[in-house]
Amino acid sequence: MNTAQESPNDRERREPPPGKPEGEQTLQQLAERLRRERDLLFDETLKAIDTAWEEVEKIDDKIAERELGELRHEAEASKEQLTSAIDDLAFEITVVEDEEPAAEPATENQEAELEPAKLAEDMLNRKSGYFVALENLAAMAAKNKDQHREILGVLKGKLGNRAEEILTSPELRKELVEMKARLSQKWGGKDGPPITEDLDLAKLVALRETMGKNPEAFLEVIDLKKRLEAASGTGKMKYTKGTAIRLYDPEVDQKTGELTTLVKVELAFDDSSGDAAIIARLFTREVETDKEGNPRVKKSVHHDLFKLPSRLKANGMAADITRDSLPEYDRQGLNEINLNADIDMGSYAWAAYGYGWDKKEMASHSMAWQKNREMDVRVGGVTKKIKDLSKDEKAAVLKESADYFANEGVIDVIDVGRKNLKEALTEVGSAETESILKEFESLVKNPLTVTPQTLAEFGRKGLKLFQTETTGKWYTEESLEEAVRNKKMTADDAADLRKKPFHAGKIVLLSNSWYGAIDLKNTGEQGGKNRKMLEQYLSKSSAKKP
């Protein structure tokens, strides 16, 4: 299958490029060559993503957009890994060149002559082996106030508010050394994936700020292989795929000095059944403005991919993992869980878990917002079209009118739901069609009062329909019996369908797409209500043996 996608360039690339063969190139030349090849491959991949993106954007295919966004992240992370490998080598070459003339070990005086700011910068650029340099810097800073100020200035640019403590606290430095050592191991033994790779000091600190002192503890929660072994279930799993914890670009927020970052935690497995399994969660640490206009740190986790092998579906594993995640999230001090409840993931199921609307995402994905791309807005005294705004300007405009557009997003969900419901009821020719639709209209009359749960609960005790997975055809109990009588369906198939009844609310939410969030702290806008719903739901479900 891959051969179909192979471009002529792929074939060319396998041949060594003209010029010196690899063996005769100096390491610097090799590094240069690999940088060029990296850029070529990366640009080509990005171009393919952009072309596909334009295509799916035209048809407003949110699923494909999300998948492509994910691929872009993967490509960027992969590029970053290769860049680190090349830079590491380039660094070693430089160090060797720098060190060779000075055969004598540096004396204290010689070290003091080195510019502290330059040393600090070099240390921050290293992917490994930076702790000795950090200790030297701490010692220099402790001896001399000017040097302290100078070193701190450089460190703050990359490590934010935590820089001072790192410089002055030997305990914290020791903790970081231990953390780095643990995180450089493989997860789950020698066949497992590396826990982290290329963790420079800024990433290490950002990871600690985001996920706490033991980020690897969360891997225990999402490790399906270990869970299966502990349950002595049948069948086995093997770890697949790259690094378990990856960080994207930690940045220091200019106003607050807080480190902001995105951490992707992912474990993937090959199941003995032949199916693949994958669990991915994205942890973010960002600075947002509260209602009084004060900046504050917000930590959240996005429940991204969750794919179980068929044999483990519907056995409570998902609920178990979510239940065990909660104490970890609390330990990390997270504010929110969020997710995209879409066609694939079962937009009804997440409503049952207790997710409320994620207003920010509902707003930015609402059709009204998408439609308003041509609309003029005033930003910083200048009139611009929404589509021409920068990312930050867009975020500011969206925030200003978040409630309006979030409500529009809810109306989109209602619109799709109404259509689903009407079509299903019309297809089966139910006598209740009119009354159910009327009831639905009165439920959604004021969209501000509609929650995912009000939609999911709608008509729970009323009419039940059944749908075939293959054709999507709807049946009532009567038409199902009739189909069996007329031998259009076997009694077994009908019995299978009866196991999965659809009430009106379930029909409304199926093949719908919305963005959900649960505040983990009582201080959030939800006041802890949705978290309570989640806990209640989880207490009812638990894993059966696979």
Next chain:
Amino acid sequence: MMKGASETKAREKLIAAKERFAAEMSRIRSKITSIRRRADERRSEKGIDDIRKKLKKV
């Protein structure tokens, strides 16, 4: 220090890293193809089709 065996090792490590990257890019490109194919399939699916019609109306 970076002579002989260690230099060969560094060289090999780097080339292996590039090979991994090339394989990853190739995997991503083939995933793009399947995303486009599935998007095509979804396009013809009832639900998305309806959304499209609605979009055209506005």
